[in-house]
Amino acid sequence: MRDATLRDVALLAGVSARTVSNVVNGYARVSERTREKVERALLELNYRPNVLARNLARGRSGQIAVVVPYLDTPYFAELLQAIIPRAREHGYNVLIDQTDGDAAHERELISRGARAFLFDGMIFSPLGLAQEDLVEIDPDLPLVVLGERVSNGVFDHVGIDDVEASRAATAHLIGLGRRRIAAIGDQPYPTGEAAQLRTRGYRQAHADAGLPVDESLIIPTPRFNRADGSGAMRALLGREDPPDAVFCYSDLVALGALHTALELGRRVPEDVALIGYDDIEEGRYSNPTISTISPDKVAIAATAVERLLRRIGDDEPMPGIEVRAEHRLIPRESTVGKPFAARPHLGGT
Amino acid sequence: MRDATLRDVALLAGVSARTVSNVVNGYARVSERTREKVERALLELNYRPNVLARNLARGRSGQIAVVVPYLDTPYFAELLQAIIPRAREHGYNVLIDQTDGDAAHERELISRGARAFLFDGMIFSPLGLAQEDLVEIDPDLPLVVLGERVSNGVFDHVGIDDVEASRAATAHLIGLGRRRIAAIGDQPYPTGEAAQLRTRGYRQAHADAGLPVDESLIIPTPRFNRADGSGAMRALLGREDPPDAVFCYSDLVALGALHTALELGRRVPEDVALIGYDDIEEGRYSNPTISTISPDKVAIAATAVERLLRRIGDDEPMPGIEVRAEHRLIPRESTVGKPFAARPHLGGT
DNA sequence: CTGAAAGCGCTAACAC
DNA sequence: GTGTTAGCGCTTTCAG
Numbered sequence: 001m002r003d004a005t006l007r008d009v010a011l012l013a014g015v016s017a018r019t020v021s022n023v024v025n026g027y028a029r030v031s032e033r034t035r036e037k038v039e040r041a042l043l044e045l046n047y048r049p050n051v052l053a054r055n056l057a058r059g060r061s062g063q064i065a066v067v068v069p070y071l072d073t074p075y076f077a078e079l080l081q082a083i084i085p086r087a088r089e090h091g092y093n094v095l096i097d098q099t100d101g102d103a104a105h106e107r108e109l110i111s112r113g114a115r116a117f118l119f120d121g122m123i124f125s126p127l128g129l130a131q132e133d134l135v136e137i138d139p140d141l142p143l144v145v146l147g148e149r150v151s152n153g154v155f156d157h158v159g160i161d162d163v164e165a166s167r168a169a170t171a172h173l174i175g176l177g178r179r180r181i182a183a184i185g186d187q188p189y190p191t192g193e194a195a196q197l198r199t200r201g202y203r204q205a206h207a208d209a210g211l212p213v214d215e216s217l218i219i220p221t222p223r224f225n226r227a228d229g230s231g232a233m234r235a236l237l238g239r240e241d242p243p244d245a246v247f248c249y250s251d252l253v254a255l256g257a258l259h260t261a262l263e264l265g266r267r268v269p270e271d272v273a274l275i276g277y278d279d280i281e282e283g284r285y286s287n288p289t290i291s292t293i294s295p296d297k298v299a300i301a302a303t304a305v306e307r308l309l310r311r312i313g314d315d316e317p318m319p320g321i322e323v324r325a326e327h328r329l330i331p332r333e334s335t336v337g338k339p340f341a342a343r344p345h346l347g348g349t
Numbered sequence: 350m351r352d353a354t355l356r357d358v359a360l361l362a363g364v365s366a367r368t369v370s371n372v373v374n375g376y377a378r379v380s381e382r383t384r385e386k387v388e389r390a391l392l393e394l395n396y397r398p399n400v401l402a403r404n405l406a407r408g409r410s411g412q413i414a415v416v417v418p419y420l421d422t423p424y425f426a427e428l429l430q431a432i433i434p435r436a437r438e439h440g441y442n443v444l445i446d447q448t449d450g451d452a453a454h455e456r457e458l459i460s461r462g463a464r465a466f467l468f469d470g471m472i473f474s475p476l477g478l479a480q481e482d483l484v485e486i487d488p489d490l491p492l493v494v495l496g497e498r499v500s501n502g503v504f505d506h507v508g509i510d511d512v513e514a515s516r517a518a519t520a521h522l523i524g525l526g527r528r529r530i531a532a533i534g535d536q537p538y539p540t541g542e543a544a545q546l547r548t549r550g551y552r553q554a555h556a557d558a559g560l561p562v563d564e565s566l567i568i569p570t571p572r573f574n575r576a577d578g579s580g581a582m583r584a585l586l587g588r589e590d591p592p593d594a595v596f597c598y599s600d601l602v603a604l605g606a607l608h609t610a611l612e613l614g615r616r617v618p619e620d621v622a623l624i625g626y627d628d629i630e631e632g633r634y635s636n637p638t639i640s641t642i643s644p645d646k647v648a649i650a651a652t653a654v655e656r657l658l659r660r661i662g663d664d665e666p667m668p669g670i671e672v673r674a675e676h677r678l679i680p681r682e683s684t685v686g687k688p689f690a691a692r693p694h695l696g697g698t
Numbered sequence: 699c700t701g702a703a704a705g706c707g708c709t710a711a712c713a714c
Numbered sequence: 715g716t717g718t719t720a721g722c723g724c725t726t727t728c729a730g
Contacts, residue, residue, distance in 0.1 A: 052466040053723035072426040402707035
C-alpha cells in the first residue's frame with residue numbers, strides 16, 4: 001500500500017492540506033479541536049512527510065556536506081563523529097564525501113553541489129585546493145573551512161593556531177634538552193599551507209631559543225600518514241648525525257616514525273624523542289604513548305556547525321570570520337618517558 | 350541571479366522542456382541539430398539540474414544510507430572509505446549515520462528513513478539491534494546487513510565466516526604451543542551475536558586440539574575497543590595463572606591489551622601472545638605488530654553496494670541472500686615475534 | 699484560524 | 715523526434 005500523503009490525512013480529518021501542514025510543522029496556531037482531529041488522522045494513517053517534496057517546496061535540501069580528504073584518517077573520523085550529532089540536533093543530515101585530496105573533485109563539489117540542491121552548505125577540509133583556489137568559490141555557498149587556511153573574508157574558517165601550537169611542540173623538545181630536532185611533514189608547495197604553518201612554528205621555537213635550524217632535518221612528506229612518518233624516520237636514522245628528537249606534523253606520522261625507530265633498535269624517548277599533532281586515541285595506546293598537540297575537536301565541530309547553519313539561515317551573504325579553537329600540549333611517554341621507570345634524565349642543560 | 354531551470358533552457362533553445370530533459374538525461378534519441386541547439390543553451394545558461402526536483406519526480410532520493418555504530422572505529426572508517434566511491438560510481442550519494450549502538454535510534458532509522466524518501470536503501474551494521482529485531486523491518490526497504498548476523502531471508506547479509514575465522518585464530522595460537530588461551534570480547538546476551546560466533550570458533554579450536562576450555566579465561570566486554578582490551582588484560586595478568594596467549598575479538602581490543610601487557614612489564618609474544626581481528630592499519634604499525642584475521646573489506650564494500658543497488662532496482666522484493674566474503678589469517682610479531690631477532694622458540698611441544 | 703490554489707523544477711505518459 | 719501537460723507531495727500566499 002502506498003504511503004499516506006498530506007492530502008490523505010486532510011481528507012480523513014476533514015480539513016485542508018494547509019491545516020495539516022500547520023499541525024505537522026507547528027506553524028500558525030491551530031484550534032484545539034482541529035489539532036486533535038488532525039493528530040488522530042496522522043496517527044491512523046501513520047503519516048510520514050516526504051522529505052523530498054518538503055525540501056523542494058522549501059527550496060532547501062536539509063543536508064549539509066562534510067568534505068574531508070580521507071575518511072580513514074582518525075583525526076577526520078573523530079571530527080565527523082562530533083559533527084554529525086551537532087548537525088542532527090538542528091535537523092540536518094550529513095552527507096559525507098572524501099576527496100582523496102583530488103583538486104578537481106574538490107573544485108567540482110564547491111561549484112556544483114550546492115547549486116544542484118544536494119546540500120545547503122558545506123564544511124570543508126581542503127587538501128588539494130590551495131588558498132588561491134578558494135577565492136573563486138561561489139560567494140553564495142555557505143561554507144566553513146576547517147584546518148589551516150585563513151579566511152579570505154568570504155567563508156568562515158575554524159582551526160587552531162598552528163604556528164603557535166607547533167612552536168610550543170618544538171619548544172617542549174628543546175626544553176627537554178634536545179638539540180638536533182627534526183621535523184617530519186613539510187610540504188613546500190602551494191597546497192601545503194597547512195604544513196608550512198607548522199614549519200614556521202618549528203623555526204620560531206628555534207629562534208626563540210637561539211638555536212640554529214639544520215635545514216636538512218626538515219623532511220617533506222606527501223601526506224601526513226603512518227607510511228610517510230615511517231619512511232622519513234628511516235632516512236633520518238640512517239644518517240651519521242641523526243636527530244635526538246622529532247616534531248611530527250600529525251600523530252599518524254609520529255606513530256609511523258615510532259614504529260620504525262623501534263624497529264631499528266632505537267629507544268624512545270631516550271635515543272630519540274617524538275611529538276605528534278592531533279591527539280588521536282591511537283596515540284594514547286601506543287607503546288610508548290605519544291606526546292601531542294591536542295586541538296579541541298568538540299569545539300571545532302560545534303563551532304563549524306553553528307557557523308554554517310547561521311550562514312545558511314542568513315539570506316544576506318555575511319562576511320567570513322576567523323575562529324580560533326583552543327589547543328594544548330599533552331606530554332606523554334614519547335618525550336618524557338615512562339612515569340615510574342628508573343631511567344637516566346636527559347633533560348636540563 | 351536565480352539559477353537557470355529546465356524551462357529557461359527550453360525557452361532559449363526554442364524547444365520544449367521534454368526535449369531538454371531528453372538531452373540532459375540521454376534518453377530517447379534526439380536529432381543532431383536539436384541536440385546541438387540545446388547543448389549550446391545548456392552551456393550558455395550554465396544549467397544544473399535541481400536534484401531535489403528530479404528525485405521527487407522520479408520517486409527516489411538518489412541516496413543510500415550507511416549506518417554504523419561508531420564512525421571513529423577504524424574498521425568502519427576503512428569500510429566506509431571503500432563504500433563511498435562504489436556508491437558514487439553508480440550515481441548515489443552516501444548519507445552516513447552513527448547510532449552509538451542505540452537500539453531506538455537504529456529502529457527509527459530502519460522504519461522511518463526510507464519511507465520519508467531520505468534514502469533509497471540502507472547498508473546497516475547493527476549493534477544495538479538483536480537478530481529478532483531485524484525481522485520486523487519493512488520488507489520493502491532495500492537493506493543489506495553487514496557483520497555477523499545471518500540473513501533471515503528478507504534482507505541480504507554480507508560478512509565473513511566468523512566461526513571459522515575465530516577457530517583459525519585460536520588454532521594459530523595453539524599451533525604455536527600456547528595452552529592457556531584467553532578470549533577477550535564475549536558478549537553473552539541477545540545483541541552480542543557477533544561476539545558469540547567468535548567464542549564458538551574459539552571453543553571449536555580447543556575441541557579440535559583436544560584441549561579443555563578454562564571458562565574463566567573468556568572475558569566479556571561491553572564493546573570492542575581499546576579500553577575494553579586494556580581493562581580485560583589488566584584483570585587477566587593480575588591472576589595467579591595468567592594466560593600465555595589471548596584471542597582478541599577486534600584489533601582495537603588487541604591494541605588495548607597490548608598496551609597494558611607492555612605497561613605491566615610482560616613481553617609480547619614471549620610471555621603472552623596476542624591475535625586480533627579486522628586487520629586495521631594501526632595493527633601494522635604497533636610495536637609489536639598485531640597478528641590478525643583480515644576480512645576482505647574491499648570485497649565486502651563492493652558486494653554490499655552491488656547487492657543493495659540491485660535490490661533498489663528491482664520492484665519485486667527479492668529474497669535475501671547470504672554472501673560470504675573471504676578472510677585470511679595474517680601472522681605478525683604479536684604471535685610469531687620479530688623476524689630477525691634472536692629469541693627463544695616457544696613453539697613445539 | 700482555515701481553505702483554495704499556485705507553484706517548487708523535473709519527469710514521463712500521451713499525443714502528434 | 716518533439717511538444718503538451720499532468721503530476722511528484724509539500725509549502726505558503728492570498729482570501730475569507
